[in-house]
Amino acid sequence: MAQTAKTIKSKEDKIFDVVNTIFLTLICLAVLYPLYFVIIASISNPNMVYNGEVWLFPKEITFEGYKRIFSDPKIWLGYKNTVIYTVVGTVVQVSLTLMAAYALSRKDFYGKSFFMMVILFTMFFNGGLIPTYLVVKDLGMLNTVWAMILPKAVAVWNLIVARSFFEENIPNELLEAGKIDGCSNTKFFLKVVLPLSKPIIAVMVLFYAVGQWNSYFDALIYLNDESLYPLQLILRNILTQNQLSVKMLSDLDNLAAQQQVGEIIKYGIIIVGALPLLIVYPFVQRHFVKGVLIGGVKG
Template structure:
């Protein structure tokens, strides 16, 4: 607010409504986070009965102990890190050069190629043709089946192209070319160092997507040793649901055993959610400065 300017009654009402809306949005986002953290260290019986709805009750760290003792979870964790690092590197290696080329006005046919890219945003071959293609390329049950089909996002290419067009002056490129700089050297030595905001934004978008991805692994991977963490977590959820559904049609001792397993699975589930989320949350503060700059791409020009 500008100092010395008196607010009208409508301005005050608008400000109060804004604060109320922001506070409500904060509660909507904050409550699930607190619930997951509390459920991961609470007695699973109290969580399942609904007695624990905000703060932890019957505190236990058995879920985290089981997570750290489970070799499948650690294997999935390592696979997810590998898929995320390799996949994000490939994503950036494809997206940034393509976006820069499409941003150059002297690139003949850029509108034609951009039109072809745009078509893929609305039309796709479908799951079966894609699977047959991956199979014919002998990529089934390999890391390449996870990272190559999603090597580039057309939307991210458009965002990166907008950054190159609006944030990098053409005069800089012309001066470099007059000095004898080749296109490759111009891109590597000048464009990329000046493009840290968009690189950070693309790395964050692709990295989070690769970290949370499980469907491609579900379709293309056959060995449990190659499953990412998200697929391991999915198996835990399936185990919990199966145990809960099958306990009603069995004798009391068997049902009790299955219920116990379901409670343990629920406890591990919440612990794994925390373990799987912490790395992404920990990385974000280091990219926040660039991310804030990147999300404003094209909004202010000058």
Template structure:
């Protein structure tokens, strides 16, 4: 039988739920405001009359956004960079993390110290650019993939996970049955490590999808630009394509449509993450918990 709750417990729960509800409102309202602003009259938005529901709703902004070829080109490029980059990240991170978790690896602590060192010190932007240029990767898709192929933080997370979830006795038993290290990793370690695999896939995919600084530095051709750079041009530089503004000759109409599409492109670029995150949130939480464990 559960004990009766005291008045202090009820008050504490009420206070907790109230604070959490306010925090949730603070997080969700900006997103909701962007959504309703993207379908509202820009004049109403600028006058501050759009607060809780759209004013003079219209989907014209979204029609022009989805009818623009540069948006779809950016989607394609971002998808390519995300898939290729995430695949390389996961393969290198899992193999490195597992190798460094093995107690029979000579010098693993020294290697780990060198990896952690890179989290605090780096060569800087100019030496990095010269290195990328010297390797012939400037203005190629590899400039978006190879420089960040491995994350020191991700290696630490995977190493901690393998140390706590792959017992040495399991390896010894597999070796007695004639299992090689490669077979043990592929057929035994990976199937029992699906949570950390999912965490690495999600962390890497979100990072690649939101990446724009590397494209800003290394990519010159418009054909290679990811979606985030196209979004940046529209939001900051007001460089909407002619195809988006087709049929608008009046300057006032151009300004109004540009304001509407600013909100719309935010939603369009964030849509994949917004759809996936509620279903995959538990893996993000698991990743944070794994990284907080002592290992």
């Protein structure tokens, strides 16, 4: 019987594998340890965290920080606002991106090169923060949901990725066959193109939803009403400006105790803000890879 030939590695190859494994392991540790530390610090005794005694394992496990976090109505309000912005924003963004990308992928679209150049120009150059703010203000979108959605309704890179997918996977002959059967452009897009574009739709939903969930800068610029603040802006104010709710620390009279409990609250808030994405990401990470591959086929 013929035996399967085994690949014989040279000494240099073995050394390279060992060095590469060590290097990648160190990178993984550098990336994962901060997240691990935040998790164990958020459930450890605040005195030990404050004194620097927690670094590898949690000590005197307590969920006091999470109890105080979820007792604050601002956190729940931020969650609600973020869910609304993410759902509505993703629907609007994906719809506009797919429609524009499909139009730009059509060979019979006169002037598509010109429009594509104009769109690409905005990817590298824009009007700046102040002109954009003035446009949003003049359109009456300040302190509204639309200020969080419309100014970034279409991302140029996502548009390029979707256009590449349509060019590679929707043959022109399919459109010609549809026209012979009396199919209009709109009907062809809705009945034929979209059912065949489930992979790119999943990629676009993922890209836009993650971006919308993590967004806080637009809210910082366009929103003054705290009842409209997304979760990320509330967390940002707590983490960077130490704006802990009075209700979180109302039963603590000692300033030192407030500082110690405040530390584990901050760690817990980081987990609260990132937890939904941490839960979802392992199930959808293949779509991130697929999106990169699709975008790399044709620019």
